[in-house]
Structures are given as C-alpha cells and as structure tokens.
Amino acid sequence: MKKSQRTPYDGIVIAAPVTIPYVRYSIESAQWWIGRALGALVAQAGIKASDIDGLCVSSFTMGSDSGIGLTQHFGLCVRWLDTIPLGGASAIAGLRKAARAVQARDADIVACVAGDTNHVDSFRLTLENFSRFNQDAVYPYGAGGANASFALIARNYMRTFGVTREDVGRIAVAQRANALRNPHALMKAPLTLEQYLAARPISDPIHLFDCVMPCAGAEAFLVMREETAASLGLPAARLLSTIERHNAFADDPMQVRGGWAMDIGELYAMAGVKPDDLDIVQTYDDYPVITMMQFEDLGFCKKGEGAEFVRAHDLTIDGDFPHNTSGGQLSVGQAGAAGAYLGLVEGLRQVLGTAGPTQVSNASLGLASGFGMINYDRGLASGAAIFAGPSR
Amino acid sequence: MQSKNLLELAGAISSGAVRVVDLTFTLSPDFPVIVLPPEFGQAAPVRIQEISRYDGRGPAWYWNNVTFGEHTGTHFDAPIHWFTGKDLPNNAVDTMPAKDMIAPACVIDCSAEAAQDPDFVLTVPLVEAWESKHGRIPARQWVLLRTDWSKKGWRDYSNLRDDGAHTPGPNPAVMKWLVEERGIIGFGTETIGTDAGQAGHFEPPYPAHHFLHGAGRYGLQCLCNLDQLPATGAVIVASPLKIQNGSGSPLRVIALVGSN
Amino acid sequence: MIDPIKPPRRKNPLLRTRLPASPPRPRSRTSHGFTRAAAEGRFMLQRCEACGAFAYPAREACPSCLSPALAFADAPRQGTLLAETTARVPSDVYFRERAPWRIGLVKMVCGPTIVAHLHADCAEGAPVRMSFQLDKGGQAVAFARPEGDTPNMADDRQWREMTADPKFRRVFVTNGRSLIGQEAVVALKAAGAKTVFVGVAEPWRPFAGEDLLRRQEGVEVVTLDAADEKSAADLAADIGGKVDILVNTTEYVRAGGLLDRKGTSIARDEIDQAYLGFINLAQAFGPAMRMRGADGVNNSVAWVNILSVYALANWPAFGAYSASQAACLSLSHCLRAELRPGGIKVMNLFTGPVDIEWFQTVPPPKVAPRAIAQAIVSGLRGGLEEMYVGDVAEEIRQRLAANPKALERELDK
Numbered sequence A: 001m002k003k004s005q006r007t008p009y010d011g012i013v014i015a016a017p018v019t020i021p022y023v024r025y026s027i028e029s030a031q032w033w034i035g036r037a038l039g040a041l042v043a044q045a046g047i048k049a050s051d052i053d054g055l056c057v058s059s060f061t062m063g064s065d066s067g068i069g070l071t072q073h074f075g076l077c078v079r080w081l082d083t084i085p086l087g088g089a090s091a092i093a094g095l096r097k098a099a100r101a102v103q104a105r106d107a108d109i110v111a112c113v114a115g116d117t118n119h120v121d122s123f124r125l126t127l128e129n130f131s132r133f134n135q136d137a138v139y140p141y142g143a144g145g146a147n148a149s150f151a152l153i154a155r156n157y158m159r160t161f162g163v164t165r166e167d168v169g170r171i172a173v174a175q176r177a178n179a180l181r182n183p184h185a186l187m188k189a190p191l192t193l194e195q196y197l198a199a200r201p202i203s204d205p206i207h208l209f210d211c212v213m214p215c216a217g218a219e220a221f222l223v224m225r226e227e228t229a230a231s232l233g234l235p236a237a238r239l240l241s242t243i244e245r246h247n248a249f250a251d252d253p254m255q256v257r258g259g260w261a262m263d264i265g266e267l268y269a270m271a272g273v274k275p276d277d278l279d280i281v282q283t284y285d286d287y288p289v290i291t292m293m294q295f296e297d298l299g300f301c302k303k304g305e306g307a308e309f310v311r312a313h314d315l316t317i318d319g320d321f322p323h324n325t326s327g328g329q330l331s332v333g334q335a336g337a338a339g340a341y342l343g344l345v346e347g348l349r350q351v352l353g354t355a356g357p358t359q360v361s362n363a364s365l366g367l368a369s370g371f372g373m374i375n376y377d378r379g380l381a382s383g384a385a386i387f388a389g390p391s392r
Numbered sequence B: 001m002q003s004k005n006l007l008e009l010a011g012a013i014s015s016g017a018v019r020v021v022d023l024t025f026t027l028s029p030d031f032p033v034i035v036l037p038p039e040f041g042q043a044a045p046v047r048i049q050e051i052s053r054y055d056g057r058g059p060a061w062y063w064n065n066v067t068f069g070e071h072t073g074t075h076f077d078a079p080i081h082w083f084t085g086k087d088l089p090n091n092a093v094d095t096m097p098a099k100d101m102i103a104p105a106c107v108i109d110c111s112a113e114a115a116q117d118p119d120f121v122l123t124v125p126l127v128e129a130w131e132s133k134h135g136r137i138p139a140r141q142w143v144l145l146r147t148d149w150s151k152k153g154w155r156d157y158s159n160l161r162d163d164g165a166h167t168p169g170p171n172p173a174v175m176k177w178l179v180e181e182r183g184i185i186g187f188g189t190e191t192i193g194t195d196a197g198q199a200g201h202f203e204p205p206y207p208a209h210h211f212l213h214g215a216g217r218y219g220l221q222c223l224c225n226l227d228q229l230p231a232t233g234a235v236i237v238a239s240p241l242k243i244q245n246g247s248g249s250p251l252r253v254i255a256l257v258g259s260n
Numbered sequence C: 001m002i003d004p005i006k007p008p009r010r011k012n013p014l015l016r017t018r019l020p021a022s023p024p025r026p027r028s029r030t031s032h033g034f035t036r037a038a039a040e041g042r043f044m045l046q047r048c049e050a051c052g053a054f055a056y057p058a059r060e061a062c063p064s065c066l067s068p069a070l071a072f073a074d075a076p077r078q079g080t081l082l083a084e085t086t087a088r089v090p091s092d093v094y095f096r097e098r099a100p101w102r103i104g105l106v107k108m109v110c111g112p113t114i115v116a117h118l119h120a121d122c123a124e125g126a127p128v129r130m131s132f133q134l135d136k137g138g139q140a141v142a143f144a145r146p147e148g149d150t151p152n153m154a155d156d157r158q159w160r161e162m163t164a165d166p167k168f169r170r171v172f173v174t175n176g177r178s179l180i181g182q183e184a185v186v187a188l189k190a191a192g193a194k195t196v197f198v199g200v201a202e203p204w205r206p207f208a209g210e211d212l213l214r215r216q217e218g219v220e221v222v223t224l225d226a227a228d229e230k231s232a233a234d235l236a237a238d239i240g241g242k243v244d245i246l247v248n249t250t251e252y253v254r255a256g257g258l259l260d261r262k263g264t265s266i267a268r269d270e271i272d273q274a275y276l277g278f279i280n281l282a283q284a285f286g287p288a289m290r291m292r293g294a295d296g297v298n299n300s301v302a303w304v305n306i307l308s309v310y311a312l313a314n315w316p317a318f319g320a321y322s323a324s325q326a327a328c329l330s331l332s333h334c335l336r337a338e339l340r341p342g343g344i345k346v347m348n349l350f351t352g353p354v355d356i357e358w359f360q361t362v363p364p365p366k367v368a369p370r371a372i373a374q375a376i377v378s379g380l381r382g383g384l385e386e387m388y389v390g391d392v393a394e395e396i397r398q399r400l401a402a403n404p405k406a407l408e409r410e411l412d413k
C-alpha cells in the first residue's frame, strides 16, 4: 500500500518550555510534580489555567491515575485529553498529537506535561512492572533492568561495528561538560574520559557513567496555533516536522538501528532542511551508545560510522555539533517520563534564545529525538521532531 | 469381710506394708505389636496426636488424642477374642464380671529355661514340679509365666526370624490341663501373646488362646516386673477398658504383694 | 571450563544463615506454558498452528499471522548466543546476593530470540542448547548451556541454582524397608550425596536388605515411623537441620477398593502411612528445610514424593490405594506452595505398578525399583517437578490428557 502525503504543521507552534528542577529523591507524589509544572506553564505563559483546553500527560509513577484524574485534581476543564505511556518517546508522541489537535481546532492550547517522582523504591517498582514481556521474559533474568537489556544491545553493537568504550565515552564526557553550565543538573563534578573508562561495571559493557540517575522532576510545554501565541504575546518555536515509529525492523535479530532509520527521509523532507542545517541536536541518551546509534539513524553519518563521527566532532555547547546541551539525562538525571521531555524542552529554549548558561549562540533550528520502551529485547518506540525559533 | 479389713488393706498399701508392683509397659507408639502376615488385617499401633500443649490450639492445657488396637502394649484378652469363646455369655471386656478383674496369681519362674531356649515351652511336668514346691495351683487364680523376656531389647523381645517369632509360651497339654484340671482364671506372659512365638504350628494352634477363651478365661500379655512377685500370694488387679463388645484392651496391671 | 565445586566445610556457628530470597515471580498466565515444560524437563515454545512460526515470549496471537492458535509444542533446543552481559548490581535481592549474574540473548534456530540465564561455558557466537528450568521462585526460566558437555558442567554456579543435584548434599530417604528406598539410597550415594539418612520403622522387625543398608558407608540408619507424630518430630530434632533433600519413599500398597473390602481398618492404615505420614514428615522437616534454602553449597533444595500414577486416575483394583495416593498428590501441591519461600522444589515422581510383592499378580510391564531410584537422581539433577517413570505411567498420563472418561472406563475392568 502506498503511503499517503502527510499534512504539514503549518502555523503550529510550541511555547513556554518549563523545567521543574530535579531532585534525586522526593517524598512528593508524581501528581505534585505535574501540578508544579502546570503552575509554571501558566505563570510563564501569562495565561489562566482555564485557558488550557487540552492536556497531554506522561508519567510512570502516578499510580492508578491517568490524565482524566488529573483534570479534576488540578481544576482543569479540557476538551481534548491524552495520556501517553511511551516512556522515552512520550514527548515526541505527545507533541505530534497535540499539534494535530490544535491544527484541527479540537483544542486551542494544549499543555504537554511529563513528571515523575522518585521514592526510594520507585525505580525498582517501575522495573518490576514495566511490561508483560519484560515481566515474563526479561526481569526474572538477573533483574538487571534496562541496564542489562541495553548491555546486550550495546555489546552486540560495539562488537559489530568495532566501537570502543572510549568512543562511546566521548558522548558522556561532552555532556558532563555541558551539564557543568546547567545549574539544575544533578551531576556537578567534571568527568574525564579516564574517569569514564575507570568506572565500575554495572552490566558489562555498561559501566556507571553509561547509566542515567533516576530522579524526580517534571517538564512541560504548550502547543498552540501561531495566532494564539501571537495574541498572548508568547515567543514560540514553529514545528516543522515529526516522525514516530514503533516495533521497527522486527526481523533484526538484535537491535542495531532504531525506527528513525525507517522514517528519516520524511523527517527532513517535511521540514525542508538537511542534517547539516541543524544548530542543535538533542538525542534520547539513556545510554550513550543509543545516542551514537541515533547519530547514524538520524542521518548525521552512515551506519557503523557513529564512532568516527563522535571522534570527529565536538559535542559541547561551544563545539561544532552542540548536542544535549543541558547535559542530557546522563548528567541532569532521568526523571521518569520527564526524561523524554528533557531534550525537547531544552531544544525549545535553545531556539527561543532562553537557554541561559547553556545557550548555543545563534541557535535557531533544532532537532529532538525520543526512544523508549524496551519491552523485551529492544527499544520499540522512536520519534523525532524538527523545530525552528523565531529568528529563522 | 468387714469394712475395717478393707481399710486396713488400704492403710497397708499407703504405708508400703503392701507393695504395689506395676506390671505394665508404657503405652507408646514404638512398642512392638503382634506380627501377622501382612495380607491380614493388622493391629493399629499406638498413635498419640497432640491436641494442644499450652499453645494456640489450647493455651492453658495439654492433651492428646490416642488411638490403638485392642491388642497393643500390655493388654488383656477377653474370651470373645478367640473363636472358641465367641458364643460364651459375658465374653467381652464390657460384659465380663468385674470381680474377675481382681485375683491372686501363681508365678512360675522359667527365666533360666527361656534364657537357654527362646522356643522354650511350659509343660505339665514343669508345672507339677512347681506345685511340688509351692503347692497345688488353686482355682480362679492367674498363672503368670515368668521368662524375664520383658528385660530384652525390642528386637530380641519380638525375636522375629524368617520362620516367625521365637518366644516362649505354653504347650497345648499344659493349657488344657491348667484350664480343666486347675480351673485357673487366666494365663499371663511377658511376651507378645499368651502363646509361644511358634504356637501357630501347635495342635491346636495357639493353645493358650484356644483353651483359655474357650472356657471363658482370660489372657494377659506384655507384662513386666514379674521378677518382683512371689511365687504365690500376689493379688493382680487387671481391669480392661470398658470397650463396647471389646475383645481386649491395653490396661494398667498392678500386683499387690504382702510381706511373708 | 569451570572448576569443580568443593565439598562444603562445616558450618561456622557464629555466622547467621543466609535466608532464602526469591527471584521475581510474576508471570502472565500464558507464560505458565513454560512452567509446565520446565516441570517435566521439556523444551516447549508456542507454535502457530496456522503458519507454523514459533513465538517467544508468550503471546496471545501469532506475530506472523495474528492467528490465536498458539499451542505450546516441543521445539528444537539449538540456538546461538548473540550477546551476553553480566548483571553486577541487580535491583532485586535474590540476584543482588548472587551477583555477578550472567545472562545472554540467544537466537534460536527455530526463529525467536530468548533472553536466558547462561552456563559459564557458553560463549558468544557459539551454539547453545536451551532448556526451561524452574528457578528458586518455582517459575520457568530459559537456561542456555553449551551444545556439548563440558567438564564439571553440573557444578556451574548458576545451573546449580536451578537444580537439586545430590552432589555434596545430605539426603534423607524416609523408608529404607522398601526396595525403592534401598535402591534410592544406593543411587543417591553414587550420585555424590555426602550422607544418606535412611529411616526404618519398627527397627525390631527384621527386613530383607537390612544388612546391606547398614553396611554402606555414608549411610546412616535412623528410626522413623512416619505415621507417628512423635517419631517424626524426634528424628527431625536429631537430623532436621541437615536434611538437604528429602525423599519420601513411604510405601503402603494393598489391593482392593470399596465394596469387596470390609470396614475401614485397611483404608485407615493406607491413610495413616501415606497421608498422615506425609503430614508428619512435612511438619517435622519442612520448616527447617524452608529456612535453609540458601544455606551455601549444600543448601536445602528438594523434597521428592514417589506417587502412584493412579493418583491421577483411580484404578479400582487398587481403588483405596489410588485414593490415598490422590490425597498425597493434592497435599504435595500444598507443600510445594508452602516450601516456595525457601526455594525448595517438590518433585513428584509418578510410577505405574512397581516390581514388588504387592503388585505380584499384576502383569508386566512393571517398574523396577532401581529405575525409580535412577529417576530420582536424574530428576534432582535436572531440577524437575514432575516425572513419569515407566511405560504405564507415561501411558496413563497421555490417556488422561486425551480423554479422562475413556481412561476411567478402561481402568474399570
């Protein structure tokens, strides 16, 4: 069957990127964190809560709540509602849905929010209850969680393409350098490549600095039409293009590529840009090796050339390929589903020129990607979005 | 007899002037029972199941449920136990005359002979020899065969070989004679059974059972402490449980022994 | 290649005994198809009846054609290890205590990829043979071993967590008067058991084979009348803390059913010996075994019952006996659940008529006591939960699965 032409996102914008600074552990609930993000959205946009007529929520730790419970909880009366349980792909998926909702005028202002708390046992409980396949066929095998699953993928990828830990480590080290400029990053100490290599193994070849630190936090943004933003006087980024894919390349015995590789042509064609045009790139970095895979699958280099690409570029804020400028999940922390939003929200700040200490000069065109749901042996969900600031 | 004589007896028991000898083994699950070919019905061994012991099942008290076959431990055989006594009146433990539960005993010491030969059998001449020393066995008295068998470890006590048990007991002639000529009230042994281990091969088989119960007399077995009894003059108290139509029962057998 | 395990040293009484923990237990209902396979030592995967594709993990529809007809079927065990990792800081108590723990992803020749526990001798890129094993939580897990045998293979640390190998363990065979008990003693000693305690009821009663039993080195004859509450408790007070494997060889077989038997005294004996004896043993030995489920190399690991296959379907010629066996079967499931927190396996070994005096008039085939003893050892080594020994047992199982009513009618003759 022939694929049909997608409708462009003409006049759809994203505004008010909000981050509620993370903490390692929180005794508060996920609802508390989401509530704070909604409050910050309203404050930053200068609107009333009643102006929000669409809500899109992602969280792992809301217990039995979903988006509907939150409307009453926070006194929102919306005419469009979605709850997106796609882990690291939640932000891109939420953005896509919200964009179409406001485009079709099912809603005027959609608040996209992700937030999670982190009690001392939250992480373990999330691992135990992640998915049916995980429960049946992964977790009982050493209970290594995502670390063990990604370790298998990393080991195979690294062996197949001759990638060394040093190659992968460059990504983590560059992100730590970025994080040192982000006052909200949980990781405050510099990281050298030597330290990266000397770290203790967690699940070979995954070592300590390949892993994100689970924490509590929230991220949010608003999606609306251009004229709505204008009427509110809100600076906003234009959405140029998106892709989303689930369970791609199911016949690959092991994952060496994500769903992006399937949709990359469409991503750039719809945006009308080339990879080289991008000023900033925010990948989903739950493990640096997955970021390297994204460099290939998102078209910055060919498959198998990720290591060479990393060696050839400076990934820091002031480098020639500014990447994960806030420090990414590796250095800021992974606040559950908010981890999916981290890159997109930071990317929005970059193209809006509001990133403060992590600002890349003259950033106007950005890409953020998402990846998630290691249901069994591979990450199933992938997505990406390209957006542009007012200066472009 | 006047009451004061009875009270005198009670006083003598209390003071120790009359000794009370316990002729009973402890009733326990591991006490050997009679062995029959396994295809026959078997005597259930003693089972003691705790109901509670000052615990959640009963906080302040200790008690057991106890089950056993009628012929386990130190036990009493009533006439109804054997086919020869099946039609007699009052032949079960619940209907037998209560007065039969107290009677004097003649103790025939064959411990030396039994030590030599596990298949030792008591014969008429041996009893006559005993009588020549201790006098004629009076009617309505117990005859107790002392073999010191009760002092053995349980493997030797049951002494099972591939042709059956080898334990001492009476021969047919002496049983017929004791019952018919001496009119004894019953016959008691230290072994498992009033009959010898090999008595199944006698004619009639199991003569003690055959003649005693056929004549409405009783059996006592698995007795101990017979070495503490005089040859004559001890009074045996043997009152079985009043089991409805019971063929026998474990019981406490005691002997009253006066000073000579 | 792995080093052989060393005989465990005597316990240091100053150290606290490590308590058992369970690996993660939750599974989907469909996934218990693997539990069944593991219990019997079979390797089964779901196979689509419409398109023939194998699938894994457990699914409700075929990922190739969406057919719901996914039946568990025996599958080829061969695969190739694609990648391995060693979990060093698992988030679960059981694995954290046993870390580092090695797992891998195996591509099966029949299609699916399977995350599996790895035998230490498995190498990336090399062929492996896959099995489903019951872990300490009693749940099925995939386990990859090298394709061929390697030295000291059964001593692998992770494999030994899945099995109940008698090697270096202390075994208690409850009834040494039976031929099965006597053969079990010999077989378990030969399998490397450190000590075999063997129970003898009514020790005053001689029995065939007694001399041989008492002469064997490393065999300790103990007094046990399993049907006697106190006897079981007394023995447990003696040896209960050092029983790593209990093999319940209680045997009380009498022909006959209901109408041609008079009264209940034989039935009572059957219940007394088989059922109440089981209860006494469980109450006396179970708690200590459950506590010692993680007690080192010779931790407590298994409880074995020898059951008649007629526990599953009544054989009227031995009708009351069949019923007593059914009662024991039911009780074994209760025991299995109650021993679960200790990670103790309860293995039921089903046999047809055994070549002993009580089945004298039953025509062959009959199971040799030695075959049962060997099955005990192989079942323990394989970590199984259900075993069918001999042709009759296997046939009854199949006929029961095919049509229980046909089996019922045909046993009635």
Ligand SMILES: [Zn+2]
Binding pocket: C048, C049, C050, C051, C052, C053, C062, C063, C064, C065, C066, C067
């Ligand atoms: Zn199919």
